[in-house]
Amino acid sequence: MKRIVLAITLVLALSIPSNLYAYSESFKGELKLVKRLTPKEQIYYFGLQYLLNKYQKRQYLSISDKREREEWIERFWAENDPTPTTPINERKMEHEKRVRLARRLFGMKKPPGWDKRGETLIRFGLPTARVRTWADISFYGMKPPGEIWYYKKLNMIIPFQNFNLKGEYIYAITPYGRSSRRELDRLQNVTDLLKNGVLQEVYPTEYMNFDEIKDLVDFNPEQIDYIADRDLKAETPTDMIARIEDEKKREAMNNFYKYMKEKPTIYSFELKHESMPLYFDVTSFRGGEAVLRTEINFEVPTKDIRFVERNGKLSGRVKLSALVRDIDMKPVASGTDEIEVTFDGKDVSKGPSLLPGKITLSLKPGYYRLGLEAQDENSDRFASYKTNIQLRPIEGDPYISDILFASSIKESESGEKFQKGNLNVVPHPIHAYRKGNPLSFYFEIYNLKTDEKGMSFYKVKYRINPITKRRKGPVLEEVPTTVSSSFETSGYGPTQFHHLSIATDNLWKGIFELVVTVTDRISFKTFEKRTRFSIVE
Template sequence: MNVRMNWGSICFFMFTVLISELQGAVTKSEVFTTLQDTSFLRLKSSAAADIKSYEELSGALQLLSKLFGDKLKSAEKNLKIVLEKDPDDIEAMFLMGIVLRYNGKLDESENLFKRVISKDDRFFAFDFRNVWLQLGYVYKESKKYELAVDAFKQGAIINLQDTWPLIELSDVFIDMNRPEEASEAFNAGLNDIKDSKAIERLFIDVQDIASKTELAQWENLKSNEEKLQFIRTFWKKRDPNPIDPVNQRLIEHYRRLDFARQSYGRPLKPWYDDRGLIYVRLGKPDRVYFGKPRQDIKENESWLYDNIKTGLYFDFVDVGSGYQLRSLIDAADKSASMEEIIGVFDERATLHPYYQQMAQKIRTQADVQRIRAENDLNNIQTGKGGANLVEAFERFEKSQIGTQFLGNNTYQQDYIGNEVFAQQNQHFVFDFGAPHLPMNVNFASFKGQSKNSRMEFYFIVPFEKLNFIPDKNQLEKYTSNLKLNLKIYDTKYNEITSTEREVTVNSNATELKTHFYLDQIEQELVPGKYVMAVEIRNNEKDRVGIYQFVVSVRDYTADTLTVSDIELAQYVDNTLVKDKFVKPQTTLKVVPNPAAGILKDKPLTVYYEIYNLTVNNEGKSSYQVSYSIKMLDTDQSFLSSIAGIFSSNKDASTSSVTVKEGKSTSEKEYIGFDISELPKGVARLEIKVKDLLSNKETVSGINLTIVEDDKATSISKSNQENQN
């Protein structure tokens, strides 16, 4: 090969070498070291890229990659070259530790990560998570859970600006069956996750239990902060008891998710097949049947959920890329005979009547088809005409080959109802550690201080539902302890306020069957929508009641004529005694009635307030109040059926309209109705107020459930409230 170089280039090269040698700046070994470092960096970068490519694969594809691919093998080969030349290359050790973990060599991986930590306990490289988190993954897979906890905690401390390590920590706590710590770690982990792919993974984890509305909401979210808030609210909404530190729904979901991905994995997101989908939504089936091996029948299985819904079953067929929800007819290959298809259903005949009926239906239609085909052939042979020979043989073949005959079948409609059920329903059973304590709750809002509204919550628990203990100091006396915890959240489940109350309920033997505990809690709230959670415990663990409600707090700040919410009451009285049921700045004692139903043979009493009435020069108001009760399941109005009205002025009247005169811009009103002539059912009570000075009108309403049976409502058994 000819090399041409001009004298100018030669002189420049010789001059550069001379100067470098004089300055001692470059030696042969340093040149080699520079080239080697560049080569090593290229090898490590290539290994890191191979590892990331491998991590993008699902569990099933990762297994195939190990068997037939070269991602991990290529990464390991490159890293070995580096470590052979420089065993202390910390980046190579770090990456090799990851490769060894993926290859299942957990002890070797653990040792390498420990060596990295001994050199730099905050080390990370190539955008992989820090060395403590890598070690935590090794411990978790080795089932060394306590060590994994320590490693993930240490990994979280290294970078307090990224809370993802707490999500990993939560997963370990779930494996350790420590639900309270798992819930706490998960919630804290949502504070500030930097990796958008990690946030996306959290959504993939929940998309199969999300509503259509939630799926649409997610698509419109842009920032990490918005997405993390979505995940946080998603789980708070599903927490069966937000007052308790454990989110049982979260814990159970991730247990199911882990099982589904391990047992029913597939290459594509969300990394499980249709069996995993049903398992995530409905939990473990009560019975599983695996189809018998047949030559022309794909692998198949059936799940039955006897305890969720009678007749709830699901059939799955292996279509090659995992099991899909299919009719068992789809398990048949093109060459499958009718008898083979019938056999798939026959073998399940004892599981559910559906399978026996399907076998019989297919057998009957197959017999009809075969008879018609045979008749066609006989007719041709005897010269009686009918179908031509080609058509006759085609029909005869189809009567023998099942899939061709069933190609356009309508059998799937017998099965599709259960698929719809799975799409629309989820099944979770939660254990609160005690039998359920029934309680009725109601609420009403009124004008509060400043720009707030006053929200009143009413609770009632029948004595017969409580566990009473004989009083040691008094004969024929009994006591029971109640602890009530109420928390109010905004719609994103940020806690706004909370109230705790503990009372001792006293009773004698007679009252145990007739009385109830009645209570009321008030809160000043900014108008808007809230979530109210209530936990009530009887003797701590004898009985537990958990309730959640969405409540709308009305805005009373506008300077317009307004009627408050309507409070259903047992009775209203005037008193000078301080009492929890006395309305603020009044002597009116309004004992609430939060019962499930209103008895026909008891008076219907209501309390409400009117705001922003017009007053004349003498400071007096004039207004008209009209009342109407209408059954919601008919068009009939029952104003004429109200036998009597007794109002705050105690004047009985048969009229539904009353004209009144007040002494201020606000009035507090109560009224009682005799509703004995009304039919039972759901009714709507409306109170309309007309300001006779301004000619303005306003209305407020409430739905009532009118009942006849005193067992339908606990409050009817006594007109006394137990106050302690």
């Protein structure tokens, strides 16, 4: 009997990973670097670790100066702000609240300061339901006490075990191996079946080793007594409802591993708002001495906006916000805009499919971090994006501004929202045009040489090169430049404004490159600008 108890103890001990009793390093030497931090920094780092990859951890821990480490943390939170245009960082606030709660509810003296329940709380927040499970000792083994956490919005179940019975909960594990009592019973079953010739009639045991025979005897996936004959087994009813519920439970438990791999931290604001598609691009033009007029152009799909009826009309409104930071994540500029649209009828599909907006900022050339937000004022639909942009200085004789794709360009009087000189240029940042609709775009030319009368003379050439090959039956054929044209013109002054509209009848579904070239006919210098657009059916 002592041998059996000793074997059970040994099997259970071997099934516990050693890192459950110590802080697990994500890279070699991590703990050594952590010890260099101040006690306050260590506490903060252990909570922050679930948001960092191993490269970020190494980068932070390798900073020797305390003030530089503080600045690194500030930049990290600024880069991970879910609402980058507001002063409140919801992710930071909720994360720090979760860490305090994990330490208070599931605190431990050893690193990181809490058990696996605390880690789960920091990663996913408090569960929808939390159930305690009691210990169970059966003839073949022991099940330690534990807890089961359920997250309704994530459809996720996480089981925990108080394995060492000291209050330190770990993720529930499946013990490896079997108890000695179970192994002795398996050996006895094999001996009896071989003695009575049962196995020999069904399986060629002469080609199987003894371990394979034991596994065969122990194989019982449906928990049905193998002494029963096949007819009796076939007549055994199956509880379909119980099986469906069991599949749901297994899926919910598997979701835990899915989230740990794909999205190891989730915050409440991510579950609160429904995402909304938002298309944008950034174009820059000369705005003054060493300053660029930077335009952030938006388009929101009409079908993704909620319209409400007011005074017999359908009305929709989307608020747009932009915040620009420098490379040190310090705010340098911000702006807002509102997209408002009203339909007389009941069917919004008869109107435009995309609604445009624009925010104009004055920025110096350089590298920036751009944060954008769009909020549907009539619903919880929300969009948030962060990207890096580089604004190049206007250097070159001549020089071409960014190319602004447009959904329409019309002459108009001043005062229009998208006014450029005597033109109303409605931005089209999605850069996608239906075949047959004209490709419209706007650009400006700077630093042209002028004669003694102040006149500039230049040549504009454009060409369209296919990026996507054209399909001809089952074959993709190479196609050279599809559209190409040029013209010579003149104007007063070194700066000129141009807009073009090109037919797309000869194009096909795919991606194309637009190349615009300007040649100064006085200096004979040339400048070229490239960008891309797509044709859809």
